Each structure stands twice: as structure tokens, then as C-alpha cells.
Amino acid sequence: MSEGLPQFADVVAAAARLGPHIVRTPVMRSSAFDARAGREVFFKCENLQTGGAFKYRGAMNVLLQLDPAKTPVVVTHSSGNHGNALALAARARGMRAIVVVPRDAAKSKMAAIQSSGARIELCEPGLRAREQRLKEILAAEPGEVVHPFDDARIIAGQGTAVLELLAEFPGLEVISTPVGGGGLITGSALAAKAMVPGIRVIGAEPEQADDAYQSLRAGERREVRQPDTIADGLRGFIGVRNFALLQSHVDDVVTVSEAEIVAAMKIVLCDLKLLIEPSSGVAVAAALKGALGEPGQRVGIVLSGGNVDLDLCPFLRGAVRP
Amino acid sequence: MSEGLPQFADVVAAAARLGPHIVRTPVMRSSAFDARAGREVFFKCENLQTGGAFKYRGAMNVLLQLDPAKTPVVVTHSSGNHGNALALAARARGMRAIVVVPRDAAKSKMAAIQSSGARIELCEPGLRAREQRLKEILAAEPGEVVHPFDDARIIAGQGTAVLELLAEFPGLEVISTPVGGGGLITGSALAAKAMVPGIRVIGAEPEQADDAYQSLRAGERREVRQPDTIADGLRGFIGVRNFALLQSHVDDVVTVSEAEIVAAMKIVLCDLKLLIEPSSGVAVAAALKGALGEPGQRVGIVLSGGNVDLDLCPFLRGAVRP
Numbered sequence: 001m002s003e004g005l006p007q008f009a010d011v012v013a014a015a016a017r018l019g020p021h022i023v024r025t026p027v028m029r030s031s032a033f034d035a036r037a038g039r040e041v042f043f044k045c046e047n048l049q050t051g052g053a054f055k056y057r058g059a060m061n062v063l064l065q066l067d068p069a070k071t072p073v074v075v076t077h078s079s080g081n082h083g084n085a086l087a088l089a090a091r092a093r094g095m096r097a098i099v100v101v102p103r104d105a106a107k108s109k110m111a112a113i114q115s116s117g118a119r120i121e122l123c124e125p126g127l128r129a130r131e132q133r134l135k136e137i138l139a140a141e142p143g144e145v146v147h148p149f150d151d152a153r154i155i156a157g158q159g160t161a162v163l164e165l166l167a168e169f170p171g172l173e174v175i176s177t178p179v180g181g182g183g184l185i186t187g188s189a190l191a192a193k194a195m196v197p198g199i200r201v202i203g204a205e206p207e208q209a210d211d212a213y214q215s216l217r218a219g220e221r222r223e224v225r226q227p228d229t230i231a232d233g234l235r236g237f238i239g240v241r242n243f244a245l246l247q248s249h250v251d252d253v254v255t256v257s258e259a260e261i262v263a264a265m266k267i268v269l270c271d272l273k274l275l276i277e278p279s280s281g282v283a284v285a286a287a288l289k290g291a292l293g294e295p296g297q298r299v300g301i302v303l304s305g306g307n308v309d310l311d312l313c314p315f316l317r318g319a320v321r322p
Numbered sequence: 323m324s325e326g327l328p329q330f331a332d333v334v335a336a337a338a339r340l341g342p343h344i345v346r347t348p349v350m351r352s353s354a355f356d357a358r359a360g361r362e363v364f365f366k367c368e369n370l371q372t373g374g375a376f377k378y379r380g381a382m383n384v385l386l387q388l389d390p391a392k393t394p395v396v397v398t399h400s401s402g403n404h405g406n407a408l409a410l411a412a413r414a415r416g417m418r419a420i421v422v423v424p425r426d427a428a429k430s431k432m433a434a435i436q437s438s439g440a441r442i443e444l445c446e447p448g449l450r451a452r453e454q455r456l457k458e459i460l461a462a463e464p465g466e467v468v469h470p471f472d473d474a475r476i477i478a479g480q481g482t483a484v485l486e487l488l489a490e491f492p493g494l495e496v497i498s499t500p501v502g503g504g505g506l507i508t509g510s511a512l513a514a515k516a517m518v519p520g521i522r523v524i525g526a527e528p529e530q531a532d533d534a535y536q537s538l539r540a541g542e543r544r545e546v547r548q549p550d551t552i553a554d555g556l557r558g559f560i561g562v563r564n565f566a567l568l569q570s571h572v573d574d575v576v577t578v579s580e581a582e583i584v585a586a587m588k589i590v591l592c593d594l595k596l597l598i599e600p601s602s603g604v605a606v607a608a609a610l611k612g613a614l615g616e617p618g619q620r621v622g623i624v625l626s627g628g629n630v631d632l633d634l635c636p637f638l639r640g641a642v643r644p
Contacts, residue, residue: 026348028370047595048350048594048595052595266632269597269632270597270632273369273370273374273596273597273598273628274595274596274597275591275592275595275596275597276595306595310588310591310592
């Protein structure tokens with residue numbers, strides 16, 4: 001079921017399917033931010049999505065296509081938003097979720113996944129260990145594997161955020177999202193290129209985790225040795241289906257520094273009063289450095305998530321505990 | 323024009339007048355927050371209003387009733403959101419604003435007022451010095467004085483936020499806002515009591531600036547010696563008209579500690595991804611400590627503003643500068 005490349009029709013079908021099951025997130029603007037960026041920027045607030053990230057769209061799009069009676073268990077590996085999104089979607093559908101989490105994942109993310117009702121299975125860090133643990137679990141308890149990004153259903157689901165954005169603001173000239181495994185940028189590109197001829201779609205990556213940037217230029221998937229970035233959602237590498245769609249549907253990938261990411265988070269907090277996670281700050285930083293389209297253009301940015309471990313953020317750290 | 327007490331009809335007229343001139347701010351919710359508070363809480367996001375605070379409603383309601391040809395100049399004293407709101411409203415109406423600001427006001431607030439196009443006139447700290455400076459200015463350059471809260475037109479304008487909230491969610495059982503000079507709580511009470519019979523309206527104050535709490539219990543206006551609170555918008559004392567309406571239309575005023583205010587700000591940041599200023603944290607803190615209505619009730623809270631000096635906030639202070 002996860003084979004092949006999704007098309008725009010799959011994004012449209014996902015939007016119809018998701019309907020009342022997701023939050024139709026607001027689009028926010030700030031004249032102060034526009035002045036800084038020299039562009040009219042439209043922020044699609046997926047940090048206000050169920051679970052605090054766009055990931056719920058993809059996860060729910062998969063689970064709504066499964067029959068809980070026939071597929072009572074779904075399984076994935078994730079140390080972050082996808083794991084929590086799958087847990088929340090499974091609970092809403094009356095299914096059980098098992099999430100393989102590396103031992104070194106942030107305690108706050110583990111706690112979120114657990115409180116969303118999933119069973120956590122610990123593994124050693126690294127993709128190999130994760131996949132090995134997943135196999136062991138499936139041998140003991142068959143279930144549907146829901147990959148975080150390299151799955152046509154996930155890509156189609158993630159594309160629904162930009163479908164909503166462009167349905168509301170069809171005059172946008174540029175669309176940008178961060179690039180991790182590539183589910184969001186490619187789903188967004190499927191929607192954007194079909195809905196608005198001539199629109200530019202630009203991915204944004206941390207300089208220190210620039211595998212998609214490197215891959216696009218090399219013409220083949222490249223991995224990065226030890227990605228080291230505050231943008232914890234973007235440390236993974238671009239998937240196979242995702243890279244194919246990146247080549248065919250995405251105009252460019254640009255990169256930003258760690259300092260630019262943190263500055264962007266702080267500016268969004270001041271100008272839009274919104275908390276975004278570092279991964280979301282990557283596309284915002286690209287806008288602020290003039291890397292998204294031309295001055296004066298109308299730019300849509302997906303604020304992908306708002307799940308910040310306050311104690312890990314340079315300007316949110318502090319003594320007060322809720 | 324600023325005499326007498328406003329009525330509900332004045333709030334309705336203000337809403338019609340303000341129409342497209344203000345942001346119809348979103349109402350946000352969080353299941354995580356509801357679980358913490360044991361109530362269903364509906365947040366009216368005036369931190370996303372023009373100028374980052376509800377104050378723009380009142381200021382604009384006054385200026386839309388003035389003819390710029392006859393009244394080219396408006397004057398006020400304010401070290402914070404009202405000064406900036408009046409400056410922005412005056413610019414939108416083609417009028418000039420003069421704002422008397424005490425020398426010890428935060429530099430960031432002064433900069434905001436100035437960049438919104440107002441002329442700043444400095445004075446010594448304290449209400450007496452502010453009013454003296456205001457008189458001198460009016461002698462040199464006649465203009466309309468727009469008081470921050472003790473003005474029927476201001477109170478009616480501030481009430482439009484709760485009018486919008488209850489039009490959207492008429493099932494609310496409790497309404498709460500912070501209490502500074504009393505413009506917001508009394509305007510809100512005018513709207514709430516007329517629209518929803520039996521609804522409770524509860525003001526929230528810092529323990530260390532509890533003049534409205536003291537006044538309500540004493541049956542006469544009381545001032546507090548040196549109010550000392552992080553909630554910079556709530557250090558003033560309740561106005562004359564405001565106190566009369568507080569007695570007739572507000573059910574109670576409750577108080578919260580400084581630590582509870584800061585914890586509430588942090589919880590809103592985590593659960594709702596929204597930055598609120600300390601003054602707004604006061605009503606949120608009241609909800610979290612169970613002081614707003616009964617468990618399980620539906621509570622509407624006005625998030626009054628989002629203008630935080632990041633460097634002054636205990637958990638937002640940090641090395642990174644935008």
C-alpha cells in the first residue's frame with residue numbers, strides 16, 4: 001500500500017478524507033515580519049494542529065484507510081512528532097500504536113508519545129537499530145508499518161496543509177517548508193504545482209543537515225555524516241519516494257545557519273506571538289535572509305510544528321517550571 | 323464626551339463602528355490546558371490584535387467618532403499598550419498623536435510608540451507628573467484627551483472582544499479578564515451580562531497590585547502603595563467609571579501570585595503555542611488555580627496582549643538577539 005509515487009489527486013482525496021478529523025489551521029500574518037523579510041508572508045500554522053505538528057495529517061490519512069477490526073495495531077519508529085501523531089491518530093481510531101524510540105530521545109517527547117496512549121519500545125540509537133527492533137516487534141505482533149515520510153499516503157496527507165493554504169490564498173507566488181525526510185515538502189509541491197501554475201516551491205534545510213540540498217545537486221540521494229542541528233525534526237535523510245518527487249516537483253533547496261534558525265524562532269515569537277519549533281524556524285530563516293523568491297512577492301510558509309523543549313531552547317531556558 | 327457610564331448598546335454600536343478597522347481575533351483552545359484547568363477554556367486572542375493588545379479596540383472606537391479635520395490631534399499618557407494603540411489608530415485615521423511617557427518606561431515600549439508615528443513627551447514618573455505634563459501640552463496645542471480606561475467610549479470599545487467571543491460561543495458560563503484600570507473587565511461585563519443571563523464575570527489581579535480586589539470589598543476606590551508586579555499593564559488603579567461598573571456588573575475579583583503569573587505564561591506557550599504578556603497570564607493563572615467557576619464549566623478568557631520584553635521575562639531571557 002505504501003508503494004509508488006502519490007499524485008495531486010491523492011492529496012485532494014486525503015483532504016476530503018481528513019475533513020473533520022484534523023484542525024483546519026489558521027493562516028497568520030504580521031506587518032512587522034513582512035517589513036523584515038521584504039515580502040508578504042502567509043504563515044500556515046501547523047504548530048496549532050492536533051499534536052502540535054503537521055504530522056497528524058499524514059498519520060490520520062493512513063489510519064482512515066485502515067479498518068481497525070482488520071488492522072488493530074500500527075507500528076512506527078520515531079523519536080518525535082510522527083510517533084506522537086500516530087499515537088493520537090490510533091487512539092482516535094480505536095487502534096493500538098507501538099512506537100520504536102531510540103534510548104537517547106528527549107524525555108519530553110517520550111512522555112508525550114506515552115501520554116497519547118502508545119506503547120513505547122526502546123532501541124539503541126541509529127536507523128539500523130530502529131529497523132531491527134521494528135522487525136522483531138512485527139514478528140511477535142503483526143501490524144501495519146506507518147513510515148514517517150517514505151510512504152505515498154503520508155506524503156499525500158502532508159500535502160493537505162498547502163492545499164488549504166492555496167485554497168484560501170491562491171495568489172501566493174512561492175511556497176516553502178522545511179525538509180527532513182521530505183514528506184512535507186513533496187506533498188506541498190504536489191499541491192502547489194497543480195493548483196498554481198508557475199508557483200515556486202523551495203525547501204529549507206539546516207546547513208548542518210543539508211542532505212536534500214546535497215542530493216538535489218548530486219542527482220542522487222546523499223546522506224550527511226552526523227547531522228548536528230538544533231532542528232531535531234530535520235536530522236533524518238530524505239526518503240526514496242521523497243527524493244524522486246523532490247527532483248520532479250521542487251524548484252530548489254536552500255540552507256540556513258544554526259544562529260539564523262534561533263533568531264527566526266525569536267522573531268516569530270515577537271512578531272506573530274507564536275511558538276514554533278526549531279525545524280519550523282528553518283523556512284522562516286530562509287525568508288528573512290531573502291532566499292525565498294524576489295522582494296515584494298507573496299510567500300507561503302508552513303510553520304510545521306510548535307513542540308519545543310523549553311529547557312533546550314537558548315532563549316526559553318529558565319528557572320520557572322509549570 | 324467621555325462622561326457618564328456606557329451601556330450594552332454602546333458596546334454594540336462600537337462593534338458596528340469598528341467593523342473592518344480591527345482584527346476579529348481567533349478563539350483558541352487546548353485539550354492539554356483544559357485537562358490542567360479542569361474546565362473547558364476558550365481563549366480570545368487579543369494578543370493577535372493590531373498593536374498586540376485589546377487596547378486598539380478602545381482607541382479606535384474613540385477616533386472613529388472624531389472628525390480628523392476638526393480634531394487633528396489626540397493626546398494621552400501611557401507607558402504601554404494604550405499609547406501604542408492610540409498612535410496606530412491616529413495614523414490610520416490621518417490624525418497626530420502625542421503620548422506623555424514617564425522617563426522610566428521600558429525603552430522597547432517607547433520605541434514601539436515612536437515607530438507607530440506618535441510624538442513622545444517625557445515626564446517624571448508618577449500620575450501627578452503625567453497629568454501636569456498633559457495639561458502643559460494641551461495649553462500649547464489643543465487636542466482631544468483619550469484616557470486609557472476611565473472613558474465611556476474606551477470601555478465600550480474594549481467590550482467588543484467579549485461580544486465577539488460570546489457571539490461565537492454563547493454557551494460560556496464564566497468570563498474572565500485581567501483588571502488594571504478596569505476598561506477591559508467592565509466593557510466585557512457590559513457585553514456578557516446582557517448577552518448571557520446568569521453568566522459570571524470575574525476579574526483577575528496580581529496579589530501585589532490588588533487595588534480592584536480591595537476596592538470591591540471596601541465598597542470604595544482604594545489605591546495600593548507601590549504596586550510591584552511583573553504584570554506591567556496592571557500597575558495602575560481602577561478608574562471612577564470603571565469602579566462604578568465593577569460594583570454593578572462584575573461578580574468578583576480574584577488574585578494570583580507572581581510565580582503563578584509566570585507559570586501561566588509558560589503553560590500557554592507550551593499548550594497553545596502563544597506568547598502572552600504577564601498581564602494576560604493573570605487571568606490564565608486564576609483558571610489554573612481553580613478560581614474561575616466550577617470544575618467542568620465553560621470559561622472564556624481574554625488574552626489581553628502579547629507584548630513581552632523578552633529580556634525581562636524569566637524564561638525568555640537569553641543571548642540570542644534577532
